[in-house]
Each structure stands twice: as C-alpha cells, then as structure tokens.
Amino acid sequence: MNKAAPLIEAAKAARKRAYAPYSQFHVGCAVESADGTVALGANMENACYRLGVCAEQSALAAAQQAFGLEKVRRLIVVGGPADSGEEAGAPVTPCGGCRQAIQEAAALSGHDIEIVCCDHTGEQSITTTIRELLPAAFSLGD
Numbered sequence: 001m002n003k004a005a006p007l008i009e010a011a012k013a014a015r016k017r018a019y020a021p022y023s024q025f026h027v028g029c030a031v032e033s034a035d036g037t038v039a040l041g042a043n044m045e046n047a048c049y050r051l052g053v054c055a056e057q058s059a060l061a062a063a064q065q066a067f068g069l070e071k072v073r074r075l076i077v078v079g080g081p082a083d084s085g086e087e088a089g090a091p092v093t094p095c096g097g098c099r100q101a102i103q104e105a106a107a108l109s110g111h112d113i114e115i116v117c118c119d120h121t122g123e124q125s126i127t128t129t130i131r132e133l134l135p136a137a138f139s140l141g142d
C-alpha cells in the first residue's frame, strides 16, 4: 500500500457523494494539509450548466474552511463514469480552471502541491505536482 492509499480511499468515498445527473461523470477529491488533516469534495452539477463546480474546487473550498489553503500539501482526485464497474479506467486530471485554483493554494503556502490523479478504482494513477501541470501559472503578481 502506498502512502497515498488512505487518501485515495477518502477521495473514492467523496466521489460517491457527487451530484452529476447531467454528465454522469463522478469525481471525488481529497485535499491533505501539512499536518495530515483531510478535506473532501465532489463535483456538483446544476441545470444551469455553467454553475457546476468541479470536485477539486469543492474540496479546496472545504479545505479553506477546515485548515486554510496555505496549508494544502497534497490533492488526490479520482473519477470516472457513474456506471463504471470494477474494471480500471483512465486517471482523471484536474481541468485548467482547477489547476489555477490549486496554484492559488501553492502560491499562498510557498510550496509545490503533489497531485495524485486516479481512475474511479484508484488502481490507475499518475503522481505529479501543480508546477508540472501548470508551469506558467497566472499569479497575484500578474
């Protein structure tokens, strides 16, 4: 079991609480602080499509309330179609907007943030960082 395994399981549990009746694509996210506190989120869609919120944004909002964005050190995202079975799929990576939101937390902390992208089973994963995913980030100074 790798060190991210408990967080992957937490993100999978969060995914089960996704509200995605339009896309039928369920995503869960776990955000870990420097001291190991975890905040969870899932995608939340809306009949007015543009009001939908990604799992990462949802979890970052919960993290801000739980311990503050400046303490975020790791983010796990898991996702796949709602009707996915037990068979592994492709890892889900944060969209461009979420990358910018994760970057905001990295800028506040002065630390890079590890990102583990997984399929719905947690078996297929890619481990990266926000600096790798968003190398020329827009920041406060811009």
Ligand SMILES: [Zn+2]
Pocket: 054, 055, 056, 057, 094, 095, 096, 097, 098, 099
């Ligand atoms: Zn997103």
